[in-house]
Amino acid sequence: MSTKLEERQKQRQDEIITAARHCFRASGFHAASMSQIAAEAKLSVGQIYRYFSNKDAIIEEMIRRIIDYRIAEMEGKTQTDRIPQVLAWRETLSEDDDALMLEMSAEATRNPQVAAMLAEADARMFENAATHLKKQCPHLSDERIRCCVEITAVMMEGSIYRRLTPQKVAPEQLEKMYREILNMLLNAN
Structure with missing residues (x-):
């Protein structure tokens, strides 16, 4: 029952x-x-x-679901090979989720509770990505892994924002450059 x-x-x-x-x-x-x-x-x-209990509780659940979905999509996949393509071609798991996350970021500038929710969600994503990357690149130090995750997050989140504007460079060219950047990050000592 x-x-x-x-x-x-x-x-x-x-x-x-x-x-x-x-x-x-x-x-x-x-x-x-x-x-x-x-x-x-x-x-x-x-x-x-x-x-x-209130609108913030709805926002919190929405953030949790979006982050859970993104983490689940990371599991079992070799993301580092796809990142240059995703960035260059402005691919997304969900345009709706991306738009909502941008909206949540704007709300976080006004609402400390939403800011705390986003910080917690970011920490979950960050730790999951760092763990995943460490499995793929065990030769990298923990500090290097964390730096790589941070730089990749900046590129990914910047691409979400950049989707709002027309792309000014051919994706093929960007993909090569993103691949170079990731190779430099992941192959350094």
């Missing part, structure tokens, strides 16, 4: 998250209200509060 109840609760949370994603994309986190989210989810505001 409790399994059915848990499944129903999970389904409701999923519906609320889906509605919130839509509202946040349309209005931004700051401007989207709980009543908008409730209307989009076809629920009352009171029903939403059964599942999430």
